[in-house]
Amino acid sequence: xxxxxxxxxxxxxxxxxxxxxxxxxFLTPILMLALIAVPSLIMIWGGGTETRVVVVVDKTNVIFPxxxxxxxxxxxxxxxxxxxxxxxxxxxxxGVLVIPESVIASNSEGLRFYTKExxxxxxxxxxxxxxxxxxxxxxxEQAGIAGLDSIMxxxxxxxKINAFEVKENDNGETEEKESSAFISLAVSYITAFxxxxxxxLYGSQVLQGIVDEKQNRILELVVSSVKPFDLMMGKILGxxxxxxxxxxxxxxxFVLGCISFGIAMTPETLNVPMDQETMQMAMSQASDxxxxxxxxxxxxxxxxxxxxxxGTFVLMFVGGYLLYASLFAAIGSAVxxxxxxxxxxxxxxxxxxxxxxxxxxxxxxxxSQMAVWGSxxxxxxxIVMMARISYGVPVWQWVACVVALYGTFAFxxxxxARVYRVGIFMYGKKPSIKDLIRWAKYK
Amino acid sequence: MSDIIQAEHIIKxxxxxxxxxxxxxxxxxxxxxxxxxxxxxxxxxxxRIMNHITVPDSGQILFQGNRMTxxxxxxxxxxxxxxxxxxxxxxxxxxxxxxxxxxxxxxxALVELKRLFKKFDILPWWNKKIExxxxxxxxxxxxxxxIVHHPKLxxxxxxxxxxxxxxxxxxxxxxxxxxxxxxxxxxxxxxMSSVEEICDHFTLINxxxxxxxxTVDEVRASYGRNDFSLTYNxxxxxLKERLSxxxxxxxxxxxxxxxxxxxxxxxxxxxxxxxTKINDIVKIEDFHRIIPSMNDIFINAVQNNSAQTDxxxxxxxxxx
Numbered sequence: 208x209x210x211x212x213x214x215x216x217x218x219x220x221x222x223x224x225x226x227x228x229x230x231x232x233f234l235t236p237i238l239m240l241a242l243i244a245v246p247s248l249i250m251i252w253g254g255g256t257e258t259r260v261v262v263v264v265d266k267t268n269v270i271f272p273x274x275x276x277x278x279x280x281x282x283x284x285x286x287x288x289x290x291x292x293x294x295x296x297x298x299x300x301x302g303v304l305v306i307p308e309s310v311i312a313s314n315s316e317g318l319r320f321y322t323k324e325x326x327x328x329x330x331x332x333x334x335x336x337x338x339x340x341x342x343x344x345x346x347x348e349q350a351g352i353a354g355l356d357s358i359m360x361x362x363x364x365x366x367k368i369n370a371f372e373v374k375e376n377d378n379g380e381t382e383e384k385e386s387s388a389f390i391s392l393a394v395s396y397i398t399a400f401x402x403x404x405x406x407x408l409y410g411s412q413v414l415q416g417i418v419d420e421k422q423n424r425i426l427e428l429v430v431s432s433v434k435p436f437d438l439m440m441g442k443i444l445g446x447x448x449x450x451x452x453x454x455x456x457x458x459x460x461f462v463l464g465c466i467s468f469g470i471a472m473t474p475e476t477l478n479v480p481m482d483q484e485t486m487q488m489a490m491s492q493a494s495d496x497x498x499x500x501x502x503x504x505x506x507x508x509x510x511x512x513x514x515x516x517x518g519t520f521v522l523m524f525v526g527g528y529l530l531y532a533s534l535f536a537a538i539g540s541a542v543x544x545x546x547x548x549x550x551x552x553x554x555x556x557x558x559x560x561x562x563x564x565x566x567x568x569x570x571x572x573x574x575s576q577m578a579v580w581g582s583x584x585x586x587x588x589x590i591v592m593m594a595r596i597s598y599g600v601p602v603w604q605w606v607a608c609v610v611a612l613y614g615t616f617a618f619x620x621x622x623x624a625r626v627y628r629v630g631i632f633m634y635g636k637k638p639s640i641k642d643l644i645r646w647a648k649y650k
Numbered sequence: 651m652s653d654i655i656q657a658e659h660i661i662k663x664x665x666x667x668x669x670x671x672x673x674x675x676x677x678x679x680x681x682x683x684x685x686x687x688x689x690x691x692x693x694x695x696x697x698r699i700m701n702h703i704t705v706p707d708s709g710q711i712l713f714q715g716n717r718m719t720x721x722x723x724x725x726x727x728x729x730x731x732x733x734x735x736x737x738x739x740x741x742x743x744x745x746x747x748x749x750x751x752x753x754x755x756x757x758x759a760l761v762e763l764k765r766l767f768k769k770f771d772i773l774p775w776w777n778k779k780i781e782x783x784x785x786x787x788x789x790x791x792x793x794x795x796x797i798v799h800h801p802k803l804x805x806x807x808x809x810x811x812x813x814x815x816x817x818x819x820x821x822x823x824x825x826x827x828x829x830x831x832x833x834x835x836x837x838x839x840x841x842m843s844s845v846e847e848i849c850d851h852f853t854l855i856n857x858x859x860x861x862x863x864x865t866v867d868e869v870r871a872s873y874g875r876n877d878f879s880l881t882y883n884x885x886x887x888x889l890k891e892r893l894s895x896x897x898x899x900x901x902x903x904x905x906x907x908x909x910x911x912x913x914x915x916x917x918x919x920x921x922x923x924x925x926t927k928i929n930d931i932v933k934i935e936d937f938h939r940i941i942p943s944m945n946d947i948f949i950n951a952v953q954n955n956s957a958q959t960d961x962x963x964x965x966x967x968x969x970x
Contacts, residue, residue: 213750221739424734428792431701431728432751632698645665 211437211444218416218445223452232453236460259301259330262293266308273341280333290321302326304334311345391597392570398520399566399593401454406527406559406589409450410535414548416442417539417627426631435628439540440620443532450528512597519596519605526612527589530619531555537623540630541638541646551640562587566594573598583607585615622647652715654679654803654834655700660709662695669695670706671858677803677836677851682829684845684852684866685838686944688952691855693838694731697807700836701728724753727801731808731838733792735780742776745795752799759798766794786817793821797828804828805836810844822848842945852944854951861955866944873947876915877940878924881908884932892931896924908935 222228258278264285265271274282283300285293293303302322309316318338320326347355417439420426429438538551565587569578573595581591582600588608592600629646630638638646653676662670670692677683687693698704700711702723713722735744742763749759767773770790780788796804806825810818826848829835837849845852846866854862862869878897882889886909890899896919901912915924925937942950 210751213747217747221736225738420736423737424730424732425736427703427730428728428733428735428748428795429751430703431726431730432723432748432753632704 210433211441214433214438214441215445215448218442219448222446222449228449228453232456233460236457236464240461240464260297260299261334262296262300262303264288264290264293264303264305267306267311269311269345270306270338270341273344274337280330280337290319294321301330304338306338310338310342311349394516394597395566395570395573395594398516398596399590402520402524402527402589402593403559403563403566405450405454405524406531407556409446409528410531410555412446413443413532414535414539414552415545416446417536417631418542418545418548421540421542421631422544430631435631436624439533439536439624439627443529443536446532447525447528454524516596520593522609523589523592523612526585526609526616530585530589530612530616531559533616533620533623537619537626537630537643540623540627541633541643543634543637547637551638551643554640558586559590562590565591569594579604583611585612588612625649652679653677653712654714655718655836656712657696657700658710658712660696660699660706660711662692662699662704662706668858670699672709673855673858673860674709675853675860675863677834679834680829680832681851682826682835682849683837684849685836685855686840686842686845686852686948687855688840692858693855694807696855697728697730697805697836697838700805701726721753724799725802727752727796727799727804729792729796729804729806729809731811735788735791737779737781739780740776741778741780741783741791744780745791745798748795749798752795754799762798763794766798770794785812786814789813789817789821793824801833803834803836805838807838808840809837810839810841840948842943842948846944854948856952856955857959859955862947862951869947870941870944873942873950877912877942878915878921879910879912879936879938879940880928880934881910881936882928882932882934883908886911886932888931889928892928896927912940 258281260281260283262283262285263271263274271282271284276282283297285296285303288296290303290305294300302320305319305321307316307318310318318335320331320334347359352358420429426438433441534555535552538548538555541551542548562581565577565581569575569581569591572578578591578595581587582595583604589612592605592608625647626643629649630643633646636642655677657673657675660670660673661668673692673696675685675696685693685696695704699706702711702718702720711718713719713725739747745763745767746756746759749763750756754762764773767776772787772790775783775787775791780791783791796806804825809821809825813821822844825835837845839845849866851865852863852869853860886902889911893899893913896917897913897915899911899913903910921939925934928934
């Protein structure tokens with residue numbers, strides 16, 4: 208076994224043996240799933256449990272009969288009484304709604320709603336829209352146009368948009384392919400963010416690991432039998448293998464979680480009583496979901512796109528991590544303790560932050576100048592390229608990106624190795640960037 | 651006796667400071683070699699170069715007569731002055747890791763480590779974490795991993811710093827038993843008493859230069875000026891008058907029962923002659939030649955050398 212692989216296997220086994228690794232691995236996807244699932248569960252079970260009684264003072268005498276009570280609001284007649292007196296009619300009433308006589312003729316005078324405590328915005332909106340619907344109906348009838356109902360229904364538009372990407376194939380024929388902005392956006396966002404997160408999370412573990420080794424004075428004992436370069440690369444690659452393991456496990460857990468969550472969320476299993484309206488809403492949501500699922504399937508069965516996205520992701524993930532990890536390693540070797548790293552870390556973390564901001568903009572305009580350059584310049588390219596890839600990237604830009612990234616990675620590794628070799632024996636001085644560059648020039 | 655490792659004309663510069671200036675050292679096989687010098691003299695740099703950790707700017711290291719290669723590192727066991735261990739690792743895993751880095755196979759390392767752990771009576775710690783160990787326990791582990799691969803050359807940089815007397819003795823006897831088994835040992839230290847006790851050869855490094863080399867016995871004998879110590883009963887005034895012909899008295903002490911003086915002879919005079927000259931004036935209780943301790947030699951050599959380099963430096967400045 209080569210020394211490099213001995214170092215890598217130590218890094219891997221020591222890190223994966225820790226409890227915190229397993230807790231992180233299992234807890235993070237569960238927390239993320241919970242973040243998605245909990246709001247929708249609360250929507251379904253949490254809302255509308257309280258039934259409120261509203262006393263209606265209807266001066267028009269035509270609106271109240273048409274008001275329909277449901278599980279959240281029960282309407283009661285004021286039995287001819289006006290506002291302050293109507294309050295005492297039902298002691299359990301939540302409030303009194305006053306509908307002035309003029310509402311049918313004009314919008315000048317509004318509804319008035321009196322409550323003992325401040326009312327909720329949902330309730331107010333609910334009352335408003337219920338009365339508005341009835342008033343509109345009455346006004347339409349007064350207009351006296353025959354068959355207006357059916358005319359209105361015809362006028363009402365509910366269209367869906369299906370996007371097709373048109374491409375010319377090798378034979379000069381055009382091909383149409385169903386595409387979906389939503390899927391592209393999701394793929395861009397998720398993959399770019401995963402790369403950002405892993406670079407930051409595991410890059411700083413490289414930094415921490417090297418600072419620890421230096422602080423505990425382990426290095427001198429080890430360096431007599433291993434070349435500093437092997438030791439540094441062993442640490443970087445060892446941690447990379449931990450990161451990769453964690454990523455794979457997250458994907459597995461996430462997919463399993465999504466599947467089981469999907470099963471749990473079907474109406475039958477939820478056993479929630481549904482009236483017609485919510486049923487309709489659910490239906491339209493379901494058809495939206497079908498749409499997304501359809502385009503997801505079209506992405507998943509589109510092998511060339513799938514290969515492109517996954518292939519680029521692996522290349523960007525590995526290249527980006529190695530690029531940043533080697534810089535973190537150089538910093539870690541130069542300082543005595545973790546507190547001193549902050550200043551030196553800045554030039555490394557700032558490009559990463561810029562890349563994240565660029566990603567947001569790039570998802571709106573995937574072929575802008577900024578997007579093109581951001582995806583070629585190596586310090587931002589791992590993240591920006593992922594944001595662009597599902598929209599389609601010209602081959603030359605893709606090649607330029609990969610070549611630049613791996614070329615720069617080779618350079619930063621060389622630089623880091625030279626700094627590391629000197630830095631690990633430097634104690635007691637807080638080095639500047641200038642010092643690091645000088646160390647790299649040593650013979 | 652051939653040399654196991656030789657440093658030839660080593661020069662190493664750090665920014666604005668020359669750590670080693672044309673240093674040559676030959677370590678005879680089987681010797682216990684002291685590498686002495688004040689703090690910051692360049693001992694650790696020389697040791698790092700011998701260990702292939704740093705590369706000299708010029709000069710070379712020969713290992714058993716040939717230019718040192720990567721694989722020669724496996725024949726060296728090195729215990730650095732600044733030594734730590736991974737706190738979170740288990741003792742056994744850690745020892746195994748370091749042994750494998752020294753080129754041992756996993757199974758060989760396991761067998762040998764278990765044997766040594768048993769010998770040092772620390773087998774029960776195998777599954778403990780390093781952070782649970784006391785400093786003395788950790789030192790034992792470090793010692794074991796230094797010798798586990800049976801190196802021909804053992805290098806110890808300030809091995810006794812931070813040790814209590816019991817552990818110092820333990821370590822000392824272990825090092826000596828390694829020497830008896832045929833290993834060559836290099837010691838870097840500024841603890842002179844341990845040099846007199848253990849080392850047979852030494853080199854003194856001061857201000858990046860090798861200022862004195864040789865066997866301990868030879869140097870001590872040659873370094874002794876003609877200093878004598880005399881303890882006696884009798885009239886000290888008469889004695890001094892008699893001695894003034896041959897020697898300068900530089901120290902006098904009056905004790906309750908005896909008096910004692912120390913003096914340096916100024917001319918070539920045999921010891922027996924001296925004794926006859928003073929024997930009739932005072933009653934001699936004790937008379938011996940003073941052999942300088944390594945400590946005296948060390949301080950003397952360093953001071954002389956420092957004064958000399960100061961003069962050289964000043965001379966250089968005025969010439970410019």
